[in-house]
Amino acid sequence: MSDTSASSEAFHAHTHTAVPPPPGVEVRHDWSLAEVRAIYAMPLLDLVHRAQTVHRAVFQDNKVQLCSLLSIKTGGCSEDCAYCPQAARYKTGVKAEKLMAVPEVLEAAAKARSAGATRFCMGAAWREVKDGPQFDSVLEMVRGVRALGMEACATLGMLTDSQARRLKEAGLSAYNHNLDTSPEHYGDIISTRTYDDRLRTLDRVRDAGISVCCGGIIGMGESVDDRCNLLRTLANQEHHPESVPINALVPVEGTPLAGQQRVETVDMVRTIATARILMPQAMVRLSAGRQQMSEEAQLLCMMAGANSLFFGEKLLTTGNPEYGQDMALLEKAGIRPLEPRQEG
Numbered sequence: 001m002s003d004t005s006a007s008s009e010a011f012h013a014h015t016h017t018a019v020p021p022p023p024g025v026e027v028r029h030d031w032s033l034a035e036v037r038a039i040y041a042m043p044l045l046d047l048v049h050r051a052q053t054v055h056r057a058v059f060q061d062n063k064v065q066l067c068s069l070l071s072i073k074t075g076g077c078s079e080d081c082a083y084c085p086q087a088a089r090y091k092t093g094v095k096a097e098k099l100m101a102v103p104e105v106l107e108a109a110a111k112a113r114s115a116g117a118t119r120f121c122m123g124a125a126w127r128e129v130k131d132g133p134q135f136d137s138v139l140e141m142v143r144g145v146r147a148l149g150m151e152a153c154a155t156l157g158m159l160t161d162s163q164a165r166r167l168k169e170a171g172l173s174a175y176n177h178n179l180d181t182s183p184e185h186y187g188d189i190i191s192t193r194t195y196d197d198r199l200r201t202l203d204r205v206r207d208a209g210i211s212v213c214c215g216g217i218i219g220m221g222e223s224v225d226d227r228c229n230l231l232r233t234l235a236n237q238e239h240h241p242e243s244v245p246i247n248a249l250v251p252v253e254g255t256p257l258a259g260q261q262r263v264e265t266v267d268m269v270r271t272i273a274t275a276r277i278l279m280p281q282a283m284v285r286l287s288a289g290r291q292q293m294s295e296e297a298q299l300l301c302m303m304a305g306a307n308s309l310f311f312g313e314k315l316l317t318t319g320n321p322e323y324g325q326d327m328a329l330l331e332k333a334g335i336r337p338l339e340p341r342q343e344g
Contacts, residue, residue, distance in 0.1 A: 022057050025280050029236050036228040036235075040274045044266060051273035051305040058280045064330065065119060065283060065308040065338045067153075068112035072141065073099045073124035073134075079192040081180075082256040083220060083249055086125040092254035099124065099134050106144040113148050115323055117311070118338050120145045121153040121176065127193065128158035135163065139170040146171040153213060153243075158193070158201045164208035174243060175205040176213040182229035185222045206239060214241040215285070218271055219249035219263035227271055235278035243308070244275050244282045248289025263289060265297040269304045276305025283308045295329050302335065 021027050039047070056062060076096025077086045085092035109120045122141060129135055138154065145152035154167065155176035167175065179198055180186065186195045205212055216230045234241055248263035268289070275284050285308040286301050293301075311326045330337060 021280055025054055025057050027240075027280055028278075029238065029240075031232050031235050031278060033225065033229055033232055036232045036274065036278065037225065039277055040224065040228050040231075040270050044269065047270060047273045048300070048304050051276040052303055054280050055276055055305045055307065059307055063307070063336045063338045064302065066115075066117045066326075067119040067121055067285065067308055067310050068109075068115070068117040069121040069123060069310050070100075070105065070108050070112075071125070072105055072122045072138070073097065073126065075125055077125040078127050080190060081192075082189045083180075083217060083252075085252040085255060087255070090254045090256075092252050096125075099137060102137055102140045102144065105141045106148070109145045109148055109150065113150055115311075116327075116337050117150065119151040119153055119173070119308075120148075121155065121310075123155045123176075124157070126157040129156045129160070129163050131163070135166075139166060142167065142170040142172050146173070155213075158197060159204050161204050161207070164204045164210065168208040168210050172210055174211040174213045176243075176245070177201050177205065178215050178217070178245065178247075179230060179233060180216050181220060181222050182226040183233065184229065185220070185226040189220055202237070211242040212239070213243035213245065213285075215243075215245035215247065215275075215287070217247040217249050217288070218267060219260055219289075220257055221260060227267075228274070231271070231274055231278055234275075240279040240282055242282060243285055244279055245285040245287040245310075246272050246275060246306070247287040248292070250289055250292065262292055265293060265300065268293070268297070269300050272301050272306050273304035285310065295332075298329065299333055302333075 074097045075086050075094045076088050077084065078088060080087055080089060085094045088096065105122065112120055122138070138156065142152045142154065151173035152171060153174040153176055154172060177198060181189055183195050202212055202214060214234060218227055234244060246268070248268055249257060249260055251258050251260045272284055272286070275282070284306050286298065286306040287310055290298060309326065311323060
């Protein structure tokens with residue numbers, strides 16, 4: 001199979017109209033840190049123009065995908081991610097809850113679909129998936145979401161090969177497992193799971209034939225080189241992630257990063273634009289931190305190449321702009337969301 005046909009086939013399952021890279025759009029897997037740093041440091045308007053040019057060439061419909069994210073199992077996580085209010089060791093006011101019942105999750109998915117979501121993401125505060133009744137329930141949730149005609153995404157922590165295969169068999173469209181930050185900065189943020197652990201999980205997801213959703217968080221005290229090296233690590237994988245969520249840290253009282261300053265809009269825009277240039281065919285998702293951004297800042301992020309939004313009132317345990325505000329913003333800007341579709 002040629003590279004072009006392979007690229008086209010890889011995007012067949014996406015609701016967006018992504019095309020094989022046209023002439024002038026570079027798809028590489030061998031970026032150097034210096035090259036990425038030079039892109040990130042371009043004059044902002046030049047950077048946004050370059051990213052928008054790439055975006056328009058690849059995503060010809062120029063629509064925005066709406067994604068809904070539900071925490072199906074909140075709190076009580078054994079990990080020590082310094083940004084996360086769901087870690088059991090931090091006093092953040094987030095209480096550990098049981099896994100939601102399947103009908104309750106599918107009811108939420110149906111409401112999200114009615115509101116315009118084409119992807120429904122389910123997140124569980126686990127370090128790793130455990131085989132048994134809970135995992136069986138997650139598989140049933142995946143099957144139910146797909147039956148609604150939506151893409152089904154899950155983020156459940158680390159997976160084994162067999163668990164990844166079972167998720168694929170259930171119809172899982174994508175698996176989210178973020179790298180969070182650069183390899184160099186990672187140890188300052190998390191000690192309970194290694195960077196290699198994360199990369200191995202991504203390999204298992206990819207080997208099972210599931211689309212990879214993988215990005216990171218900015219504003220955790222990292223350097224610009226750390227941001228660039230995170231993007232470089234993502235772009236230099238053998239296959240680019242099909243989805244790249246870019247999150248801005250939302251400092252939460254009780255976590256080690258509670259005192260971090262809010263991420264500036266320009267930093268978010270630079271990160272999104274650089275991601276778009278490095279990974280032209282990826283869905284770049286404007287994720288956590290959007291509630292703290294003005295409408296103009298969100299639109300600038302979309303100009304820079306973000307073509308997916310998480311919408312609804314909550315993003316796991318972090319506040320997110322309300323649905324009505326999101327729809328009003330898109331309408332004012334003349335941006336059309338992707339339409340939900342029926343599966344054949």
